[in-house]
Amino acid sequence: MFSLNDKKLARQIVDKIKKLDINLKFMHVCGTHQDTLLKNGLDILLKDCGIEIGQGPGCPVCVTTQKEIEEMLLLAQNGITVTTFGDMINVPGENQSLQNLKTEGYDIRAVYSIIDAISIAKKNKNKEVVFMAVGFETTAPTTASVLLKKPPNNFSILCCHRTIPNALKALLDMGEIRIDGLIEPGHVSTIIGSNVYNFISKEYNVPQVITGFEPIDILMAVWMLVKQIENNEAYVQNEYTRAVKKEGNIKAQKIINKVFKSGDIRRLDPDIVGYVQVESLDYPGADETPL
Amino acid sequence: MCLAIPGKVIKILNNENALIDYGDGTKRKVNISLVDINIGDYALVHAGFAIEKLNKKEAKETLAIFREMLSIEEEN
Numbered sequence: 523m524f525s526l527n528d529k530k531l532a533r534q535i536v537d538k539i540k541k542l543d544i545n546l547k548f549m550h551v552c553g554t555h556q557d558t559l560l561k562n563g564l565d566i567l568l569k570d571c572g573i574e575i576g577q578g579p580g581c582p583v584c585v586t587t588q589k590e591i592e593e594m595l596l597l598a599q600n601g602i603t604v605t606t607f608g609d610m611i612n613v614p615g616e617n618q619s620l621q622n623l624k625t626e627g628y629d630i631r632a633v634y635s636i637i638d639a640i641s642i643a644k645k646n647k648n649k650e651v652v653f654m655a656v657g658f659e660t661t662a663p664t665t666a667s668v669l670l671k672k673p674p675n676n677f678s679i680l681c682c683h684r685t686i687p688n689a690l691k692a693l694l695d696m697g698e699i700r701i702d703g704l705i706e707p708g709h710v711s712t713i714i715g716s717n718v719y720n721f722i723s724k725e726y727n728v729p730q731v732i733t734g735f736e737p738i739d740i741l742m743a744v745w746m747l748v749k750q751i752e753n754n755e756a757y758v759q760n761e762y763t764r765a766v767k768k769e770g771n772i773k774a775q776k777i778i779n780k781v782f783k784s785g786d787i788r789r790l791d792p793d794i795v796g797y798v799q800v801e802s803l804d805y806p807g808a809d810e811t812p813l
Numbered sequence: 814m815c816l817a818i819p820g821k822v823i824k825i826l827n828n829e830n831a832l833i834d835y836g837d838g839t840k841r842k843v844n845i846s847l848v849d850i851n852i853g854d855y856a857l858v859h860a861g862f863a864i865e866k867l868n869k870k871e872a873k874e875t876l877a878i879f880r881e882m883l884s885i886e887e888e889n
Contacts, residue, residue: 525819528876534883554816582815607860635861637844657860660815664862667846709815712857712865742879764872765857771865774847 526736535741536567539748544572547700548747551578551690552707554735562737573744575705579689582656582682583609587787590682591615594654597680598628603646605639606654608632636668636679643677656682658689659713663774666781685784686710687718694726703747705740706732708762713778715770716760723756734762817859819867822852833858 550556556577559565568575579585595615598604604620611620611632624630629649633639636653643651651674655665662683669679686707694701706719711732719730729750733743739761746759760766820833826842833843833856844862856863 526872526876528879531876531879531883538883552815635844637861658815660817660859660864663847663864664844664860667844667862707815709817709857709859709864712817738876738879745883764868764875765865771847773849774864777847 526734526738528738532738532741535738535745536571539568539571539573539745542572542748542752544748544751546573546702546748546751548573548575548703548705548744549578549699549701550575550705550707551686552705552710553581554709555705555707555733555740558735558737558740564737564740568744573748575744576699578693581609582658582661582684583613585684585689586610586613586656586682588615590654590680594620594652594680595623597652598623598630601629601650603629603631603642603649603651604654605631605633605642605651607634607656610654610656636664640668640673640677643674647674647676649676651677653677653679654682655679658684658686658707658710659778660709662782663713663771663777666777669781670777681782683782684787686714687722688784690719690722694722694728701728702751704728704730705743705747706730706758708732708734708739708765711760711762711766711770713771713774716758716766716768718770719758723758727756729756729759731759732762732766734765815859817857817864819855820858822850822854822856822863825852831863833863 559575565575591613592615594604594606595618598620606620611630613619620630631642636655639651639653665679665683690704704722716732722728723730729747731743731746733739743761746761750756818835820835822831823834823840824832826832829844829846830842831845831850832840834840843856843858848856848863848866850856850863850866855867855869857865857867
C-alpha cells in the first residue's frame, strides 16, 4: 500500500517534462534519493529532459568532521568499546579508519540501532562503551530517547548529530552552486515536518518539494518543481503526504529538545575544513559522561 | 543512512516496544516511544525505532492525486 508504482503515470510525467525546453539544476540531500535515482536510471532519463539532479550534503557520514572521527579512533585506541552504524566503520581518519583498528584487535562494533549499543554496555559492565551518534533529525530522536531512559553508567555517546535546515542554509549561503530547486528528504521531514523549510523558499527564492523514495515520488517531485519554476513561484510542496505532516512528529521533536541544544560546530572547532558549516545538536551532559 | 522501512504493527509488547511485520515474513521488535501507535497501524521504522505513523488514506489517494494533477495540466 505504501509502495507506489505506476509505470504509465511515470512515462506521462517524463513525456510532459521532455516537451518543455528546459535546462534546470536541482539538488537533493539524501543518500536514499540518490539510490532511487541511480538504481532506476532516473538520473540519465532526467538529464535527457534537461534536468540535472545533484547530490548535496545529506549523508551524515560526509558531515561528520575529521575531529569527531579522530576522537572516536582515539577512544578505541584507549581500550574503549566503540559502537556506531556500519556506515561509519570504513570512514578514513587522517591515518586510519575504525575498520583498520578493528583488524588490529580493538573493540569496535557496528550496530543497527543505539539499542544494540546499550545491550553491549549492559553485557560488558567492566568496559566503557561509547556510541558514535551520527545522523540528522531522523536519528537524533532515537539517541535522545535512549539517553532519557537512564542508560547504564558505562555507556556514553559522542554526539555528532546535525540539523538539515541549517545544512541547507549553509549550502545556499555559500552560493557557489546553482540550485533551481530542492528535493527535500522524506524521512528527516517525518520528524521536522514541512513548515520548517518555508524560510528557504522565502529567503533564497528556491522552490522545494519534500518527496518519498519510489521512482514515481522523485518524478512527481521534479514535475512539481518544474511547475513552480514555470509559474515563477517558490514555496514548499509536500509530495510525501503519506508520511510527512506540516508540523512533523511533535513527540520526537520534544524528545530531541529535551536532550540536545543546537550550536554551530564552527564554534566547537574553528579549524574544521568541513563539507559545510552545520549546526550541531549538542548534548548538554556530554562533558560529564565518564569517558 | 536515513533509510526507513514501512511495517505493520501486529502486537504491542509494552509501553516502549511493539512487534512489527515487514510483510515478507520478517517480524522485529521495534521501539515505539517516538510515536502514538496501535495494532493494525503502519509505521516507518528507522534504526530500531518507529519514527512516524503512516497515513493509509493519503497513501491510497496519492497516485489518484498525481493523475489528477497531470490531467488538469492537460486541460489547460
